[in-house]
Amino acid sequence: MMGGSASESAYRVLMGVLESRTGQTLSPNRIWRIEMSLKPVMQRHGIADLDALVAALVTSNSRQLLDDTVDAMLNNETYFYREHSVFDDIASNALEHLRQINARQRRLTIWHCGVSTGQEAYSMAMLLAEQDRKWAGWQIDIVGTDVSYHAIGRARVGLYSQFEIQRGLPVQRMVRWFDQTEAGWLAKADLRRRIDFSVQNMLTDRPPLAGTADLIFCRNLLLYFSADMRKKAFAKLRAMAAPQSFLVLGAGETVLGQTDQFVASPRLRGLYEPADQQVRRPGIAPSIAA
Ligand SMILES: C[S@@+](CC[C@H](N)C(=O)[O-])C[C@H]1O[C@@H](n2cnc3c(N)ncnc32)[C@H](O)[C@@H]1O
Numbered sequence: 623m624m625g626g627s628a629s630e631s632a633y634r635v636l637m638g639v640l641e642s643r644t645g646q647t648l649s650p651n652r653i654w655r656i657e658m659s660l661k662p663v664m665q666r667h668g669i670a671d672l673d674a675l676v677a678a679l680v681t682s683n684s685r686q687l688l689d690d691t692v693d694a695m696l697n698n699e700t701y702f703y704r705e706h707s708v709f710d711d712i713a714s715n716a717l718e719h720l721r722q723i724n725a726r727q728r729r730l731t732i733w734h735c736g737v738s739t740g741q742e743a744y745s746m747a748m749l750l751a752e753q754d755r756k757w758a759g760w761q762i763d764i765v766g767t768d769v770s771y772h773a774i775g776r777a778r779v780g781l782y783s784q785f786e787i788q789r790g791l792p793v794q795r796m797v798r799w800f801d802q803t804e805a806g807w808l809a810k811a812d813l814r815r816r817i818d819f820s821v822q823n824m825l826t827d828r829p830p831l832a833g834t835a836d837l838i839f840c841r842n843l844l845l846y847f848s849a850d851m852r853k854k855a856f857a858k859l860r861a862m863a864a865p866q867s868f869l870v871l872g873a874g875e876t877v878l879g880q881t882d883q884f885v886a887s888p889r890l891r892g893l894y895e896p897a898d899q900q901v902r903r904p905g906i907a908p909s910i911a912a
Contacts, residue, residue, distance in 0.1 A: 628657065628672030635676045636660075639688070640695045644769050645825045645851040646843075648695070656695060663690045693772045697846065700738040701789035703745045704841070705873050708892065712837070713749055715890050716868050720836050721756075723866050728760045733835040733862060735824050736843035737766035740777025740817070741790070744809060746839075747816040748799050765830055767822035777819045780809030824858055825851065835862045841872035849880075856881035860896055869894040 636656060637648050648656070657672055667687055669675045678687060703709050720730055734743040743766035750762060768774050787796055787807040800807040822830060824840075840859055844852050859869060860883040869884055870893055871877070877884045877894050884894040 632672045632676045635679070636672070636691070636695065639679065640692055641848075643688075643692045644696065644823065645848075645855070646696065646846045647848055649846070652697065659694045660691065663687075663694045666690065689771060693770050696770050696773075698738045698770060698773050699842070700741050701786070702741045702791035702795075704742065704790060706790065708870060709745060709749060711890070711892060712746075712870070713753075716837060716893060717750075717753075719890070720868075724836065729763075730757070730760055730836055731763045731831060731834050731864070732765070732837045733831055733839070734764070734766040735838060735840040735859070735862075737768050737777060737819065737839075738770070738773045739782075739786075740766060740773075740780060740819065741782075741786070742766075742839055742841070743777070743817045743819070744780065744799075744813060745790075747813055748795055751799075751813065751816065762816070764817045765835075766817055766819045767824065767830060768819075769821065769823045771821045774819050774821045777817075778814075780814045781805055782807045782809075825854055831862050833861070834864055836864050836867045837870070838863055838867065839870045841870060841875070843872075844875050844880075845872065852880055856883045860884065863896050865896065865899040867896060869896075 633653060633656065637653070640646055640648065660672065660675060663669075664671070664675055667675075667678070667684075667690070669678055675691065678684070679691060724730060732743075732746055734746070737743050743764055747764055750757065750764075766774075766777055768777070781803075782800070783806050787800060796807065799810055799813045801810060802808075820830065824843075838859055840855070844855055847855055856877070863869065868887065868890065869877075877886070883897055885897045887893040887895045
């Protein structure tokens with residue numbers, strides 16, 4: 623048996639559905655949690671167990687059931703300023719580089735791919751909003767995308783529980799950028815309007831920002847792709863990236879041995895750059911990627 627009480631074929635079908643819809647594979651420890659994750663979906667749709675869920679997926683053709691099932695199997699773990707030193711480095715280094723590179727057009731585009739319930743994008747939006755004076759006259763676009771419609775729905779609303787708001791968010795930012803309501807902590811309108819959230823499968827959907835993203839966050843989702851999917855994902859990220867741009871991956875992720883589309887940035891620790899045209903300061907010859 624792969625998980626709990628259901629048949630092995632039910633688990634296989636569910637894992638196959640997840641992979642074909644999102645590219646995500648389930649690690650063994652998450653296979654054990656499938657039944658628990660899908661319980662609310664089964665309750666909502668009046669389905670008794672996992673075998674019955676698989677039968678319903680096959681026979682009912684219900685788009686809603688399929689979306690709910692896939693959504694419930696995704697790992698949406700996230701929190702504010704996750705791996706906070708990354709944000710400190712970006713604030714003091716990457717943004718400075720990008721200010722110089724884009725000084726003429728005065729435009730900055732940030733893409734959070736796999737943004738889940740939004741905390742990562744709100745973290746950047748707060749950071750940039752606090753530098754508003756410095757960016758006066760610039761057009762700053764922050765785009766957050768995720769394959770999970772449930773996660774994007776939550777990101778758009780910007781409402782977080784006491785537990786979520788305390789995870790990684792310093793108190794000063796919490797009170798400055800969120801209002802306490804009966805339902806939880808709600809991002810202020812001035813913060814919400816700074817981010818455009820949409821449902822997107824990064825592997826298959828039409829790219830939202832072809833060739834224009836200056837700073838791309840793609841953290842903690844490549845981890846769960848197979849090697850082939852990861853290659854495809856890197857090609858998509860490269861297609862979105864501006865020629866002189868930075869890519870941010872999760873702490874456990876790297877480009878090494880995964881792709882030749884990006885290389886470790888020679889000047890900004892922990893970040894990556896398109897391999898074919900590394901970031902350079904205006905007027906200075908590019909350093910040639912090997
Ligand atoms: C573990 S969360 C990471 C969230 C955030 N980037 C962070 O590091 O805190 C991974 C997110 O990637 C999303 N995801 C998985 N496969 C995806 C795909 N093919 N396209 C877009 N998003 C995907 C999941 O729905 C999930 O919200």
